Amino acid sequence: MKDLAHALTAANAAVFSSLGLDAKHAEVRRSDRPDLGEFQCNGALAAAKSAGKKPPEIAQSVAGAWNATELASTPTIAGPGFLNFKVTPQALANRAQVIADDARAGASVVEHPRRVVVDYGGPNVAKGMHVGHLRASIIGESVRRIYRFRGDQVWGDAHFGDWGFQMGLVITALEDELGGFDDRAKLDARLQSLTLEQLEAIYPAYAAKVKGGDIETRDRARKATAALQGGSALHREIWKAMRDVSMAAQKRDFASLGVDFDLWLGESDADPLIPDMVKDLDAKGLLEEDQGARIVRVAGPGETKKKKLEDGTVVEVESPDPLLVVSSEGSAMYGTTDLATIVQRVRDQKPDLILYVVDQRQADHFEQVYRAAAKAGYIAREQLEHVGFGTMNGSDGKPFKTRAGGVLKLNDLIGQAEEKARERLKENEIDADFSKEEFEDVAHKVAIAAIKFADLSNFRGTSYIFDLDRFMSFEGKTGPYLLYQAVRIKSILRKAEEQGVAPGPITVEHEAERALTLALDAFDGALTAAYDKKAPHFLAEHAHTLAQAFSGFFANCPILPSEGAVRASRLALAGAALKQLTLTLDLLGIDVPERM
RNA sequence: GCGCCCAUAGCUCAAUUGGAUAGAGCAUCCGCCUUCUAAGCGGACGGUUGCAGGUUCGAGUCCUGCUGGGCGCGCCA
Numbered sequence: 096m097k098d099l100a101h102a103l104t105a106a107n108a109a110v111f112s113s114l115g116l117d118a119k120h121a122e123v124r125r126s127d128r129p130d131l132g133e134f135q136c137n138g139a140l141a142a143a144k145s146a147g148k149k150p151p152e153i154a155q156s157v158a159g160a161w162n163a164t165e166l167a168s169t170p171t172i173a174g175p176g177f178l179n180f181k182v183t184p185q186a187l188a189n190r191a192q193v194i195a196d197d198a199r200a201g202a203s204v205v206e207h208p209r210r211v212v213v214d215y216g217g218p219n220v221a222k223g224m225h226v227g228h229l230r231a232s233i234i235g236e237s238v239r240r241i242y243r244f245r246g247d248q249v250w251g252d253a254h255f256g257d258w259g260f261q262m263g264l265v266i267t268a269l270e271d272e273l274g275g276f277d278d279r280a281k282l283d284a285r286l287q288s289l290t291l292e293q294l295e296a297i298y299p300a301y302a303a304k305v306k307g308g309d310i311e312t313r314d315r316a317r318k319a320t321a322a323l324q325g326g327s328a329l330h331r332e333i334w335k336a337m338r339d340v341s342m343a344a345q346k347r348d349f350a351s352l353g354v355d356f357d358l359w360l361g362e363s364d365a366d367p368l369i370p371d372m373v374k375d376l377d378a379k380g381l382l383e384e385d386q387g388a389r390i391v392r393v394a395g396p397g398e399t400k401k402k403k404l405e406d407g408t409v410v411e412v413e414s415p416d417p418l419l420v421v422s423s424e425g426s427a428m429y430g431t432t433d434l435a436t437i438v439q440r441v442r443d444q445k446p447d448l449i450l451y452v453v454d455q456r457q458a459d460h461f462e463q464v465y466r467a468a469a470k471a472g473y474i475a476r477e478q479l480e481h482v483g484f485g486t487m488n489g490s491d492g493k494p495f496k497t498r499a500g501g502v503l504k505l506n507d508l509i510g511q512a513e514e515k516a517r518e519r520l521k522e523n524e525i526d527a528d529f530s531k532e533e534f535e536d537v538a539h540k541v542a543i544a545a546i547k548f549a550d551l552s553n554f555r556g557t558s559y560i561f562d563l564d565r566f567m568s569f570e571g572k573t574g575p576y577l578l579y580q581a582v583r584i585k586s587i588l589r590k591a592e593e594q595g596v597a598p599g600p601i602t603v604e605h606e607a608e609r610a611l612t613l614a615l616d617a618f619d620g621a622l623t624a625a626y627d628k629k630a631p632h633f634l635a636e637h638a639h640t641l642a643q644a645f646s647g648f649f650a651n652c653p654i655l656p657s658e659g660a661v662r663a664s665r666l667a668l669a670g671a672a673l674k675q676l677t678l679t680l681d682l683l684g685i686d687v688p689e690r691m
Numbered sequence: 692g693c694g695c696c697c698a699u700a701g702c703u704c705a706a707u708u709g710g711a712u713a714g715a716g717c718a719u720c721c722g723c724c725u726u727c728u729a730a731g732c733g734g735a736c737g738g739u740u741g742c743a744g745g746u747u748c749g750a751g752u753c754c755u756g757c758u759g760g761g762c763g764c765g766c767c768a
Contacts (some may be wrong), residue, residue: 111751128711137710140748150748174711175748199759219768260767302767317766362768388766401693404762409692414764422766429768456762458695463765485696486761523730541730553704554695559705560703560759569730572704572716579730587727624707636705639715643732650723650732669727691730 098201098619099166099190100124103134103180106163116142123180125617132171132179133613138175150176182613187603191612194691195427195601200678201618204246205626211247212273212440213239215452217355219256220341220361221265221298223291224348224505226495226561230484233550235452236354236684237631238482244682245626250444253349254436255361257338259429261298263320266333267312268301270319276329286336291344294337321426324366338363348505351431353543353684365435369427372435373420376471387423393466418463433464437473448478450629455483482629485558487550493563508563515567519575520691536616537688542567544685551683552635574641577680580642581687584673587643587654591666596655598670599663607644608650611668614644618675622682631683638679645672 097105103123111121120138127135139154146153154176162167166186170178194201215235218224239251269285276282305313323330342359349355373389376382381391394413402412418430427435440446451461461481469476489495497503516538520529529537549566553559566573591597603612621637625629654665677687 122708124707126711127706127713131711140710143748177711217768257768264767307766385765390765400764412693414694416765419765424766426766428766430765432768455696457768459763460768483696519730523728535702557704558697562703565703568717570717571730572728575730576716579728583728583731590727620707628707632705633707636715643715646731647733649727653726678762690728 099182099186099613099616100134100620102166102186103136103163105137106166107138107157107178110157110160110162111138111142114153114160115144116153116157116237125353125613125620126179128173128179131173132181134172134180134182136178136180139178143176144232154178161400170323184603184609187609187612188601191601191603191668191671194615194618194675195598195667200671200675201615202244202622202678203619208246208248209447210445211242212252212444212446212449212451213242213452214252214254214436215239216253216349216356217256218253218341218345219261219451220338221261222256223295224345225502226487226505226508226536226564227502228505229352229508229546230487230555231452231454232349233547233684234350234352234482234484234555234631236628237551237634237682238450238452240682241622241625241631241634245622250357250446251355251605252358252360253356254341255338255345255359255363257326257334257341258362258366258427258432260316260426261302262334262337263318263321263426264301264305264316265294265298265337266319266323266330266405267316269333270315276333280531282333284419284529286333289336289340291340294341313580317422317424317426321424322424334363351509351539352505353547353686362432362436362492365432365439366427368435368438369431372438373431376420377472381467381471382420383417385417388419389421390417391467391470392417393463393470409637415459415463415466418467420467430464430467432461433461434467434471434473437464437468437479441474446474446478448480449474450480450482452482452484455485457481458483471591480629482555484555487561488558490560490562492560506522509542509546512546512563512567513538515563516541516545516575519567519569537691539685540688541575541578541691544578544680546574547683547685548574548577548635548638551631554632555630566594574685577638577642577676577685578687578691580645580672581676581680581690582689583649584645584669584676585687585689587669588666588673590655594655596662596666599660600624601667601671602660602664604650605648607648608668611644611648611672614641615671615675617641618679621679625682634679636681638676638683641672641676641679645676648672 100123104121107123108118108121111118120142122138123134125134126132140150142153143150154172157178158172159168167180167182170180173179213235216232218228239249243249270276273281273285323334376391382389392413393415398414399411400414401409418429419428422428440449458481465476465479468474486494520538524662545566603609618637621633625633652665654669678689
């Protein structure tokens, strides 16, 4: 299934070849200058050098030899040798018809499907879901859907943070609270009554204690971590109670956000692989003793950086830093777990590619892990990719905080967005004939669409400013706008059904019909860009241009009020637009209500 | 100190291997509801792409330097 740009490129390549020009310069793409043409080819400029001719001459000969007149009229030449193409109404109509008849709405699939693990979400058992997990979850979910839609076999893995030092720290806090774990009945009762809210309160308090220089607590927590990982039944039992409480709450939060996983695994699931892995690393001669810990050096020859020590002296050290595999207490660090998780995934999913949708700030860490994995021969370096993203900031440009300065819980954030959605619905008097259930469902969908679209319309790598009022706004490039466009089309299709009006063969005559068809045609390009770059914002952008193109069509081309073949054609175009818009939004993880 | 990332319209953000006149949304201003949902549509205004050089037919994009901001730098994750 080729879009118009590919069809034009193929036709143009044939012309280039027939003129003895290198076909690689024949690429045709959407025009930057809609006033001059719908598609453009810049290849005459690039081909000029090797052909030993001037660009305008080449452009002239290409135009003269153009023979795909069923596709586009003879290209015009502008500037220093740009070729501008205008597609024929028939070719546009054909393309629109193909999209209308295609369940995938014109989207292609990958030539060679791969096995891909997408690691995202990454909630921490001791912390509970807050806005910090929003981007990882939203972007990861979208990447998972995009990869699967393109034809790859995909596993999304939550990779719960349920195994590190934080678990030892929370266990230590509980020990302090109970005055030790000797009283079995007391411990059981406490574990029974444990809530996520309590865990969320305990962890930051103790983390602050340790950070503030409480060496004694730190060492006890490290020992507790080592005990847990060493298989202590008591520690394991306490850990399990904490994990269960946390997991249940997080599953609810993920469901509310419309984020799902194929594998609900965590760091602890990779733990059983660690002893053998450490032996293996040792056997391969990769482990070294260093300051009581065991490390793997990952820097290549000549890779160094300067480092300033605490006493002020500057020394030359290897770069990247070595990966710390076994701490001086004998416990696993997060790098250890990440490495073991690679071993686990290679064993279980045999992935061609593992994508880590994790905060950009962890780039150095992943570089260490990836190099270590490659060095140990577990997987090739190119099969591991960190899909990093920027932070979500408050209006002050700093990482998002509540007015009180704390972290905003995910559940509260969604609640705030829903409340704004309810206000909007009521202001527009949409709620009159809605049941309470439908009203709440629509409010929820509008809220999630607003939050997700705001996030996904920015390139993932850059940080963005979170402004709920703007995201939920009446006007503009927002999630609610896109839902509104989709819902308008649904309304038309319902009315057509009631009136017994059926879609028919598509013709493209009106300027707004051309624009809509060209927007529909651009879907595959947006999809492949999003796929190749692991960047959903290309699809968010597409959803917006498509919605706008439809809106222009809607305003200029009456559908039901028109008649006969024109009405049937426009109805088919509207149906195609709805199908593709719904699909695009689904790839972003956004659900469309029936009406709003 | 060393390293990575970023700097685009008043604000929030785009710009596919380097391509023509750098695009959207918001805000401001002007039009459009007796036609299918006006959460809409059309138009106007708005730019020395942080600064200075370089590479070439051509630079927001590549290179060097500078300024300003963010982040990271073994026993947290």
